[in-house]
Amino acid sequence: MNYSFLRRSLTAAAASGGAAALLLAAAGGAAAHVGVTPDKTSANSYALLTFAVPHGCEDSGTTKVAITLPSELNDAQPTVNPNWTVEKVTEQLAEPKKLADGTSITKRTSQIVYTAKAPLEHQLRDTLVLSVKLPDAAGTTLYFPTLQTCETGQTDWSEIAGAGQDPHSLEAPAPSVTVTEAVSADGHGTASPSASHTGEQASAVTDGGADARSWAGLAAGVGGLALGGMALARSAGRRTKPAEPAGK
Numbered sequence: 001m002n003y004s005f006l007r008r009s010l011t012a013a014a015a016s017g018g019a020a021a022l023l024l025a026a027a028g029g030a031a032a033h034v035g036v037t038p039d040k041t042s043a044n045s046y047a048l049l050t051f052a053v054p055h056g057c058e059d060s061g062t063t064k065v066a067i068t069l070p071s072e073l074n075d076a077q078p079t080v081n082p083n084w085t086v087e088k089v090t091e092q093l094a095e096p097k098k099l100a101d102g103t104s105i106t107k108r109t110s111q112i113v114y115t116a117k118a119p120l121e122h123q124l125r126d127t128l129v130l131s132v133k134l135p136d137a138a139g140t141t142l143y144f145p146t147l148q149t150c151e152t153g154q155t156d157w158s159e160i161a162g163a164g165q166d167p168h169s170l171e172a173p174a175p176s177v178t179v180t181e182a183v184s185a186d187g188h189g190t191a192s193p194s195a196s197h198t199g200e201q202a203s204a205v206t207d208g209g210a211d212a213r214s215w216a217g218l219a220a221g222v223g224g225l226a227l228g229g230m231a232l233a234r235s236a237g238r239r240t241k242p243a244e245p246a247g248k
Ligand SMILES: [Cu+2]
Pocket: 029, 030, 031, 032, 033, 034, 055
């Protein structure tokens, strides 16, 4: 068996495999766009929307990220991030807007603008989190057109797929969140249990299981203590009993 040949071909294979993996990783990185990940999507719930900035504009660092709120939202609460300053842009409404609770507003927040204290280098990633109240609009997709400004250039993540168009074919798709069925206080969906049931239920279960376990732990602890105490008492009893006079 010619081992040197085998070793050479194995090394070559490893090298090309490594190169392919690198290429894939680079492609994977590039494929990640400015997007949003909600921690929940159920209608009427308060959700945390995490906007990721996974790369710059080509090789240029990001200096500003302006997130436009969909018209279905009247406000958003930005989470502070020490790398950025943040401001809310408000707009005057043409006419007062009536809200579900019977009150009305004349202004709304139209945009949240994060400005980098120092440019976010193009190969580094950061996240910007907004807290919003999702509208009572199950099945609606909310679009958050986001303008990413860089030291050189900018990218306007605002493309929305037309009917029948594959959103993945878009160059700069707008981050979006699709609202799902509202969930009631007991964690069950109001219309289609399947949609909200899984997610919400998972968290509810965990809590209950933990309580049961801690009670069991406590009981075991107490039981152990009692047993220990009894054993102690018994041995103490043995010690205090006056020794029987020898030969009795
Ligand atoms: Cu991208």
